[in-house]
Amino acid sequence: MTTTEKTKKPIYYGWYVCAATLFIGFVAIGARNSFGVFVVPMSDEFGWNRFTISAAAALGVLINGLSQPFFGQIFDRTGGRKMILISIVVLGSATAMLALTFHILFLAFMFGIVVSMAQSGPAPSNTAALMARWFKRRRATAISINSSALSMGGMIMVPFSMFLLQATNWRVAWLALGIIVLSSLPMAYFFLRERPADKGLYPDGDPAPPVDASGVKRRETLGPLEVDTWKQSFKTAPIWQMAGSYFVCGTTTFVMSVHFIPFAIEDRGVSGATAATIFGYMMFLNIFGALGAGILSDKLGGTKNLLAFAYAMRGVGYLVLLTVDSVLGLWIFASIAGFSWVATPVLTSSLTADVYGTKALGTISGITFMFHQFGGFGSVLLAGLLFDITGSYTLPFAIVGALLLPAAISAFSIKERKYSSRYQTRVPTPAAGD
Amino acid sequence: MMASMISFILAHQGDAADPELLRWIKIQLDHIFGSGPWAVVAVMGIVILAIPVFITVVYLMQAKRRAAVAPMNQEAQEQERVR
Numbered sequence: 094m095t096t097t098e099k100t101k102k103p104i105y106y107g108w109y110v111c112a113a114t115l116f117i118g119f120v121a122i123g124a125r126n127s128f129g130v131f132v133v134p135m136s137d138e139f140g141w142n143r144f145t146i147s148a149a150a151a152l153g154v155l156i157n158g159l160s161q162p163f164f165g166q167i168f169d170r171t172g173g174r175k176m177i178l179i180s181i182v183v184l185g186s187a188t189a190m191l192a193l194t195f196h197i198l199f200l201a202f203m204f205g206i207v208v209s210m211a212q213s214g215p216a217p218s219n220t221a222a223l224m225a226r227w228f229k230r231r232r233a234t235a236i237s238i239n240s241s242a243l244s245m246g247g248m249i250m251v252p253f254s255m256f257l258l259q260a261t262n263w264r265v266a267w268l269a270l271g272i273i274v275l276s277s278l279p280m281a282y283f284f285l286r287e288r289p290a291d292k293g294l295y296p297d298g299d300p301a302p303p304v305d306a307s308g309v310k311r312r313e314t315l316g317p318l319e320v321d322t323w324k325q326s327f328k329t330a331p332i333w334q335m336a337g338s339y340f341v342c343g344t345t346t347f348v349m350s351v352h353f354i355p356f357a358i359e360d361r362g363v364s365g366a367t368a369a370t371i372f373g374y375m376m377f378l379n380i381f382g383a384l385g386a387g388i389l390s391d392k393l394g395g396t397k398n399l400l401a402f403a404y405a406m407r408g409v410g411y412l413v414l415l416t417v418d419s420v421l422g423l424w425i426f427a428s429i430a431g432f433s434w435v436a437t438p439v440l441t442s443s444l445t446a447d448v449y450g451t452k453a454l455g456t457i458s459g460i461t462f463m464f465h466q467f468g469g470f471g472s473v474l475l476a477g478l479l480f481d482i483t484g485s486y487t488l489p490f491a492i493v494g495a496l497l498l499p500a501a502i503s504a505f506s507i508k509e510r511k512y513s514s515r516y517q518t519r520v521p522t523p524a525a526g527d
Numbered sequence: 528m529m530a531s532m533i534s535f536i537l538a539h540q541g542d543a544a545d546p547e548l549l550r551w552i553k554i555q556l557d558h559i560f561g562s563g564p565w566a567v568v569a570v571m572g573i574v575i576l577a578i579p580v581f582i583t584v585v586y587l588m589q590a591k592r593r594a595a596v597a598p599m600n601q602e603a604q605e606q607e608r609v610r
Contacts, residue, residue: 101592102592102596103589103592103593103596104585104589109582109586112582113582115578116578116579116582119578120575249571249574249575250575251552252552252553252556252567252571253567253568253571253572253575255552255553256553256556256564256567256568256571257564257568259564260564260565260568273575276576276579277579279579280579280582280583283583284582284586365550365551366550366551366554369550369551369552370551373551373552
């Protein structure tokens with residue numbers, strides 16, 4: 094038996110980068126998710142009404158969405174490692190400093206601006222771009238693991254904050270959350286690396302590209318639309334198709350995040366606890382939906398078909414929600430929508446990387462994410478307005494649900510086989526030129 | 528309407544959680560852990576901190592494998608250069 098046969102292959106370093114971004118995203122998003130826990134105790138102490146404290150949070154949503162493209166550009170220009178390290182320091186420190194809140198303007202500045210901007214550093218749009226550098230064959234799987242931090246953050250960090258608050262007080266709880274965010278700094282420092290070449294590796298841990306008989310080394314396959322700057326991508330059709338459907342994604346998820354529980358209670362007559370159970374179940378399914386979409390995309394290909402399917406299924410969920418006037422309709426909707434909730438960002442990020450390459454991916458993903466946030470912001474306002482006028486959620490849900498059909502068609506019509514690097518044949522280049 | 532914007536879980540986007548859902552989660556966890564908040568804080572704190580510890584331990588345990596593969600990689604790169 095040779096040495097090569099005896100030696101087991103070590104875990105590809107990209108998986109450590111993936112695990113590190115998972116943990117960073119988990120604590121960063123979890124700390125932000127936890128804001129809702131602090132609403133009541135902080136309002137009680139300072140005598141703020143809900144509108145006042147909500148304004149600080151709404152400012153945060155807006156700032157977070159607007160800052161994504163800028164952080165994406167920093168990611169593309171300076172590299173993800175430095176930016177994520179600095180973001181963690183700022184995010185952790187600012188979260189801890191929320192313990193010093195003495196005025197609503199302090200909260201609005203610290204949470205609405207500083208925390209929300211810093212959170213754009215390790216945001217999924219950037220960490221997905223980092224994953225796209227480390228993985229090619231298993232890109233969607235890595236992005237899906239990375240994206241499951243969104244659900245994990247909500248599922249573990251929020252209850253943790255809630256009990257910490259009960260055991261101590263809101264100032265200690267903010268301080269502890271800040272320290273937990275800062276605790277991800279060593280992981281980020283030791284494990285995050287910009288690209289496989291930094292570790293002498295190739296994407297996915299694959300061996301060096303083969304050299305053919307004529308001495309020509311085969312290099313990484315490139316898609317015909319691979320870009321150096323984000324501006325070039327917006328002159329092509331696929332980005333508009335993806336951004337358009339991503340806008341609908343934001344529209345259909347934000348509106349449910351805000352209005353599902355009131356709808357279940359007021360329109361379907363279920364108890365608050367049942368409504369929350371169904372919503373919690375839907376969030377739990379996120380993880381499986383994200384992982385399933387990533388693995389299927391890598392194994393079967395046809396990412397745009399899966400994306401179109403996810404939108405179409407979400408549309409069916411909306412149809413069931415509006416037509417089945419019972420608690421069963423809510424459960425069916427939660428089952429269908431839960432699987433598609435985080436599947437769409439995973440598939441969109443993976444497809445964007447496959448079509449446009451990784452050079453400007455941070456900025457491109459940041460801009461598409463901004464579309465997503467704008468869609469969500471508009472849908473929440475529209476649903477609230479129409480509810481006030483009609484006294485029901487039927488019309489706003491029907492409007493946003495109907496948008497899922499063009500979103501599915503838009504995703505399905507992407508010419509993936511023509512533009513995705515996955516479907517291109519390898520380009521031979523002289524070895525000396527590499 | 529503005530007030531409702533804050534009170535939700537945005538697991539998809541990463542924003543604040545719905546108070547109704549939080550109450551429900553707390554009731555479920557109280558059933559599991561009893562009503563002592565410190566017990567839950569301790570258990571969840573350990574779960575959170577276990578993640579980086581686990582990743583680091585796996586990385587360190589793989590040190591030998593990486594060390595064994597490194598010379599082979601160098602050898603392969605050397606052969607490629609000669610070719």
